[in-house]
Amino acid sequence: MVKLVAIVGATGLQGGSVLETLHARGKYRLRALTRNPDSKHVASLKAKYPGVEWVHADLDDTASLGKVFQGADIVFGVTQFFQKDIMERVEQGDEDAEFNQGKNIIDAAIAAGVDSIVLSSIDSMKQLSHGKYTGVLHFEGKHKVEEYLTSQLDRVKGYFIYLGFYMENFVDFSRISPEDNKTIEFTVPLKPTTKLPLVDTANDTGPVVAYILEHPEECLGTVVEASGGYYEAQDMAKAFTEVTGKPARYVQIPYDSVGSDELSQMFQGQDEFGYYGGRTDFIERNKEINHTFTTPISFWRSRGWAGPSPK
Numbered sequence: 001m002v003k004l005v006a007i008v009g010a011t012g013l014q015g016g017s018v019l020e021t022l023h024a025r026g027k028y029r030l031r032a033l034t035r036n037p038d039s040k041h042v043a044s045l046k047a048k049y050p051g052v053e054w055v056h057a058d059l060d061d062t063a064s065l066g067k068v069f070q071g072a073d074i075v076f077g078v079t080q081f082f083q084k085d086i087m088e089r090v091e092q093g094d095e096d097a098e099f100n101q102g103k104n105i106i107d108a109a110i111a112a113g114v115d116s117i118v119l120s121s122i123d124s125m126k127q128l129s130h131g132k133y134t135g136v137l138h139f140e141g142k143h144k145v146e147e148y149l150t151s152q153l154d155r156v157k158g159y160f161i162y163l164g165f166y167m168e169n170f171v172d173f174s175r176i177s178p179e180d181n182k183t184i185e186f187t188v189p190l191k192p193t194t195k196l197p198l199v200d201t202a203n204d205t206g207p208v209v210a211y212i213l214e215h216p217e218e219c220l221g222t223v224v225e226a227s228g229g230y231y232e233a234q235d236m237a238k239a240f241t242e243v244t245g246k247p248a249r250y251v252q253i254p255y256d257s258v259g260s261d262e263l264s265q266m267f268q269g270q271d272e273f274g275y276y277g278g279r280t281d282f283i284e285r286n287k288e289i290n291h292t293f294t295t296p297i298s299f300w301r302s303r304g305w306a307g308p309s310p311k
Contacts, residue, residue, distance in 0.1 A: 002029050106152060138266075188250070
């Protein structure tokens, strides 16, 4: 029997990576969930991935989710804190906005008789920092969803994938140096030597999810980290110069310069307590995954990005 996988957020970085990998494997029927199945972007994805069923999904509507989960064997679930409607609710005092969407995914999947949920989650910064940093809501919300799924493991099988630090962030944190109008600066509120488990979300997520699906007994109820290993934050700048030949440097900026207490706490917590809390056991295990994880060098080579545009 060919299993049906329902992919939440199929047009996003994580869901899109899962879609690409599982479609290439050819072992599954795929149902892609999106807020706008009639968009031009979805039209291009339909052409790229023939045979995929595209359906509308509203993560705030458990009943509608239950309908699109009908007949699915597996659900890949992911929530997105940094989207307009979630951010607006948080600003209005609803700190559980992201959690509620994740809970809806789980409740709807269980109601539809889904066998397994692969959930994208992350460590709680509150727990990693022993209560010092409690305001990293986009970590806490995801982890709270994980805790809820863990409480439902007598009703559905649960698997957890933790994405590392997005390499894509370094594109967002870039500028042309105001000093010489030539050097590309990667301005990040982290110490240059802070070790980060880097991940290329678009390329590394899908293969890890595929590994989970192909090793269900091994991965049941456990966390599988998506990263090939640790790199210093400044390594992304060094790799950029090596690949492009363009001058670049890493610039540590103040925590409070990011304009958000939540992000300030996140970066402080990562400097002090480490991403993944400094865990390293995943590095050896991930060598068993049939995938070459992206490195800073290979990220810039495949990205084909020459730096930010002059302002």
